Amino acid sequence: MERAYQILVVDDHKDIRDLLQRFLQQHGLRVVTAADGVDMYKQMSAQRFDLLILDLMLPGKDGVTLCREIRAESNIPIIMLTALGEEIDRIVGLEVGADDYVPKPFNPRELLARIKSVLRRHFAIPNVEELATASPSLYIFDHWQLNTTTRELKDPADALVALTSTEFTMLLAFLSHPNVVLSREDLLKLVQGRGADVYDRAIDTLISRLRKKIEQDPKQPKLIKTIWGGGYQFSCEVTHG
Known part of the structure; x- marks a missing residue:
């Protein structure tokens, strides 16, 4: 290092x-x-x-x-x-x-x-090639904002919500694929592809943590929905700032 x-x-x-x-x-x-x-x-x-x-x-x-x-x-x-x-x-x-x-x-x-x-x-810093093909720096969903440059998540009241590195990569995976059913295997590939050490058995735990942070009622999620037999779906319109 x-x-x-x-x-x-x-x-x-x-x-x-x-x-x-x-x-x-x-x-x-x-x-x-x-x-x-x-x-x-x-x-x-x-x-x-x-x-x-x-x-x-x-x-x-x-x-x-x-x-x-x-x-x-x-x-x-x-x-x-x-x-x-x-x-x-x-x-x-x-x-x-x-x-x-x-x-x-x-x-x-x-x-x-x-x-x-x-x-x-x-503390990962993207190289020049990654920056050239980088995803949008600001994702907006349900009045929330995720800034991929600063890695800051703001709630509808503009308050910062702390994310771990793995929570950040998981949320970004969902925001990059809105309204798409993603299996655990799909999520595993997406998250690991962004440099996170996540295992299949931890996917459900990470999603549970994310729901507690962004859902009004984590027990009845409206953003990250469970698709029985299929996986998970981020059911919300996502725009870019």
């Missing part, structure tokens, strides 16, 4: 914090650590971070609660760590807005690879 990204590691185990700090710093990252949510917020109020590594099991507020709070007001990339390996735990982490999920025990090199992947997606 060309620039020295700054990472905040939040874990209540000092040995893990120290291990990750040493290892990641050896690979060109700047690393600050915190033992719990209180310390995390203290560090985040004092300086800017490019990515957050957040343990699921923390004293006080747990990682899921903290992730949900952060995601409500920030799109900072989040990788969650947990000693639990059940699929449901991964799904919970994704539902509250985590960008990736690494179960303990983990190989530090694998975590480093995940960090690089998430940072690459989040």
